[in-house]
Every structure is written in C-alpha cells, then in structure tokens.
Amino acid sequence: MSTNGTLSKPEFPANAATKEYAASLDAADPLAGFREKFIIPSKANIASTKLAKPGLSSEPCIYFCGNSLGIQPKATQKYLEAQLDTWSSIGVCGHFTKIEDSPLKEWQNLAEQAAESMSKIVGAAPEEVAAMGTLTMNLHLLLASFYKPTATKRKILMDWKAFPSDHYAIESHIAWHDLDPKETMVLIGPDEGTYEIPTEKILSYIDQHADEAALILLPGIQYYTGQLFDMPKITEYAHSRGLVVGWDLAHAYGNVLLKLHDWNVDFAAWCTYKYGNAGPGAMAGLFVHEKHGQVDYSEGEDAPKFRHRLTGWYGGDKSVRFKMDNKFKPIPGAGGYQISNPSAIDLASLCAALSVFDETSMAELRKKSVLMTAYLEYLLLKDTTDESRQYQIITPSDPAARGAQLSLLLKPGLLHKVAHRLQEAGIICDKREPGVVRVAPVPLYNTFTEIWMFVEQLKAALEE
Numbered sequence: 440m441s442t443n444g445t446l447s448k449p450e451f452p453a454n455a456a457t458k459e460y461a462a463s464l465d466a467a468d469p470l471a472g473f474r475e476k477f478i479i480p481s482k483a484n485i486a487s488t489k490l491a492k493p494g495l496s497s498e499p500c501i502y503f504c505g506n507s508l509g510i511q512p513k514a515t516q517k518y519l520e521a522q523l524d525t526w527s528s529i530g531v532c533g534h535f536t537k538i539e540d541s542p543l544k545e546w547q548n549l550a551e552q553a554a555e556s557m558s559k560i561v562g563a564a565p566e567e568v569a570a571m572g573t574l575t576m577n578l579h580l581l582l583a584s585f586y587k588p589t590a591t592k593r594k595i596l597m598d599w600k601a602f603p604s605d606h607y608a609i610e611s612h613i614a615w616h617d618l619d620p621k622e623t624m625v626l627i628g629p630d631e632g633t634y635e636i637p638t639e640k641i642l643s644y645i646d647q648h649a650d651e652a653a654l655i656l657l658p659g660i661q662y663y664t665g666q667l668f669d670m671p672k673i674t675e676y677a678h679s680r681g682l683v684v685g686w687d688l689a690h691a692y693g694n695v696l697l698k699l700h701d702w703n704v705d706f707a708a709w710c711t712y713k714y715g716n717a718g719p720g721a722m723a724g725l726f727v728h729e730k731h732g733q734v735d736y737s738e739g740e741d742a743p744k745f746r747h748r749l750t751g752w753y754g755g756d757k758s759v760r761f762k763m764d765n766k767f768k769p770i771p772g773a774g775g776y777q778i779s780n781p782s783a784i785d786l787a788s789l790c791a792a793l794s795v796f797d798e799t800s801m802a803e804l805r806k807k808s809v810l811m812t813a814y815l816e817y818l819l820l821k822d823t824t825d826e827s828r829q830y831q832i833i834t835p836s837d838p839a840a841r842g843a844q845l846s847l848l849l850k851p852g853l854l855h856k857v858a859h860r861l862q863e864a865g866i867i868c869d870k871r872e873p874g875v876v877r878v879a880p881v882p883l884y885n886t887f888t889e890i891w892m893f894v895e896q897l898k899a900a901l902e903e
Contacts, residue, residue, distance in 0.1 A: 593616070829849060
C-alpha cells in the first residue's frame with residue numbers, strides 16, 4: 440500500500456495547455472476561496488528592499504515557495520493582536536484566565552489548542568502530539584529518548600542526502616555515545632545516475648543491517664528530490680526487523696495525508712513554517728505514539744514509570760505542576776516531552792495558521808494538490824522530448840510517491856540565469872545548487888492559472 444493509497448494520475452484534454460483551460464480548473468476548484476485567507480505578496484513588494492506594508496502594487500506575485508516558507512494567513516494579525524492585548528491588559532493572569540471573544544485559550548492550555556489541530560493534520564490522537572520547540576531541537580529530544588544503542592545494535596539508517604540539520608543531529612547523538620559516526624551512520628541513496636530511492640532498496644538495507652541497527656530515521660518527503668517515501672510499508676517492515684522508526688516530516692506536514700498513529704510510527708517531528716504557514720522559525724511539533732507515552736503508577740503515586748526522556752517542568756502533569764516538590768510526574772503522551780514554558784506569541788501565530796486548516800481537511804487539500812502537480816508536470820513535458828528539454832524532473836512521476844513539489848534539474852550553467860529571469864517576472868520559487876529549481880504549488884493559495892504562467896515564463900527563460 441502506498442502512503443496515500445492508490446492514486447491514479449490525472450489526464451488532461453488536448454486544450455489543456457491553454458490559459459483558458461487553466462482558468463476553467465480554477466473556476467471549478469471547490470477550495471479556491473481559501474486563497475482569500477492569505478496575503479499574497481505583490482510584485483512590487485518582492486522587488487522592494489524597503490520595509491513596507493503589503494499591496495505596493497495590485498499585481499500579485501506567483502509564490503511557489505511554500506516548500507520553504509509559506510505565506511502569511513490573514514488570521515495571523517488577529518491572533519497576534521489577541522495575544523498582545525491579553526498580555527498588555529492582564530499580564531500574568533493570561534496564564535489562567537479564559538478571555539471572552541479571543542480565538543486563543545489561556546496560555547496554560549494554548550499548546551494543547553495547537554496540538555489538537557495539528558493532530559488532525561498528522562493523523563494522530565491529540566495526546567500523541569505536542570506543540571513545542573523547533574524541528575532540530577525536537578529531533579534531539581526524541582533521539583535522546585529513542586536512540587538506545589547497545590553493544591550489538593547501534594547503527595542508524597538514514598537518507599543519503601538528509602537535510603544538514605538532521606545529519607548533524609544524528610551525528611552528534613552517535614558521538615555522544617562515544618561511537619564513530621562513519622561506522623554507525625548508514626546512508627541509503629539512489630542507484631548511480633538516478634534520484635528516486637525504491638522502497639525495496641530501503642527494505643533491503645533494513646535486512647542487511649537489522650542485526651546491528653537500532654533505529655531508522657528518514658524524511659517523509661526528501662527535500663531535494665521531492666520523493667514521498669512509503670511510510671507505512673517502511674515502518675511496518677522496520678518494526679518486523681526490530682528497529683525503532685522515526686520520521687522527519689518537515690516537507691510532509693500540511694502537504695500529504697499522514698496516519699502516524701495507524702501506521703504505528705514510534706516518533707516524528709516537523710516544522711510548521713513551510714506548508715503549515717505559521718511564520719519563519721515558527722514553533723514546531725512532535726509525535727510520540729501512545730504506547731511510548733504511557734505513565735505507570737502501579738508502584739505508587741510517587742514512583743511513576745515512563746519512557747526515559749530529557750525532562751523539564753512543562754512536561755510535568757498540570758495537576759501537580761505547581762506543587763514544586765521536584766517529583767516529576769509526566770503528562771501522559773507527547774505532552775510529557777515538553778521542556779519549558781512555550782512562547783505564547785509563537786503559539787498564537789501557529790494557532791492562526793492552524794485555524795485555516797481547521798476549515799478543511801488534508802484529504803481535500805491532497806486531492807487538489809495531486810491535480811495541481813500533475814498539471815504542472817503535464818505542461819512541463821508537453822511538446823518536449825528527453826533530448827530537447829533543458830531540464831529533468833527528478834521527482835517521481837507517480838502521484839503516490841510525491842507531494843506538491845516538483846524538482847527540476849537544469850542543465851549545467853542555467854540555474855542562476857533562470858532564477859534571475861523568474862524573479863524578474865515576479866515568480867518566487869526555490870533554487871538549490873548546483874542546478875535544481877524546486878517548484879511547489881500549494882493548494883491553499885495557489886491557482887492553476889499561476890501554474891500555466893510559470894511554465895510559460897520558465898520556457899521563455901530557457902529560450903533566451
């Protein structure tokens with residue numbers, strides 16, 4: 440079974456490469472109204488280097504960079520103002536006072552408000568999710584709890600091109616246990632000359648290293664190629680061979696369907712500022728399966744037994760948190776992994792972004808996303824051949840093996856020229872050295888017409 444079930448690739452009619460057809464897709468889009476819930480940067484704004492309010496010009500840019508940083512929801516200002524007004528008007532009382540007409544819970548329960556909304560995005564129970572920290576910090580906390588090397592099982596299986604922060608985190612935990620990263624980190628990569636890592640190859644690596652591996656930590660979606668891994672199949676197989684399974688969902692959260700609880704994932708972490716639209720450096724989230732979050736009081740009220748983790752005051756049960764007796768009794772579930780009092784300002788921004796997701800479902804967003812990315816792929820390949828194209832789509836063609844993003848590997852020497860041309864045309868997308876342009880139409884705020892316009896501009900840039 441694929442991560443998102445069986446997905447058939449959309450087919451397009453003969454007139455699909457016209458602007459009129461793109462407009463017809465927009466007209467039939469049941470989610471089109473969500474675009475009005477966001478502030479789309481204008482072309483004048485993205486060309487300006489001065490601090491300015493949005494709307495310097497009436498023409499919006501084409502923003503295909505939600506895989507790096509999502510744009511601002513209009514709700515953000517309302518939620519931040521509510522938080523600032525609460526702080527300024529009642530001070531410390533904001534921790535426990537429920538304010539009428541505020542979209543935010545009292546600060547003591549605000550992280551739970553965010554966790555409840557996030558749990559629907561990742562397919563988990565609210566108690567299995569915590570809103571806290573940042574992605575890499577949360578990976579460190581989770582690895583401290585779940586990476587328990589022994590004399591025989593100490594290896595960590597990981598992606599050959601992991602995001603540097605993940606690589607550093609894993610490397611540092613291995614070194615913390617006085618092990619050699621060169622011998623302990625097992626990198627799983629594609630075959631020479633290819634970019635997609637077949638599921639069967641990952642399973643073969645699990646087989647090859649099962650007797651010596653303690654843990655496998657992979658990205659739900661590979662940031663460079665955009666490949667969506669078969670999370671349920673890999674998780675089930677790794678468990679059958681005795682490995683702990685963790686997932687970095689930085690590019691999967693808010694992008695594809697996830698069922699972390701049903702898939703029996705041990706732990707996961709994600710950021711919220713990409714497809715989640717919570718703002719640059721926004722508060723992140725983590726998942727701990729309920730089986731790992733249990734607290735056993737069978738030996739007495741003051742002798743709780745729970746999975747080891749790095750502990751902090753905010754992970755303590757709220758019923759005894761203010762007793763100040765230095766007897767740690769964790770919140771059951773992921774909440775017990777919290778460390779410190781979370782920033783209410785950051786939580787306000789996160790809750791604002793989540794309020795948009797609360798109005799729809801990941802199933803509906805994914806349905807539109809599959810169509811958008813297929814349309815982008817169709818236009819990029821139309822009237823071209825492998826020989827005539829000056830780019831290669833290195834993202835899998837199977838809709839079940841990718842999210843919103845397509846990664847275009849340009850021929851050598853073209854990246855900076857093309858990126859500059861797109862910027863001049865008011866198109867924002869991400870480039871990665873030495874030659875990849877990552878294009879991510881986001882179903883919450885992008886349109887099919889924008890996809891058509893992007894491809895026209897890209898092909899014009901390549902013809903210059």
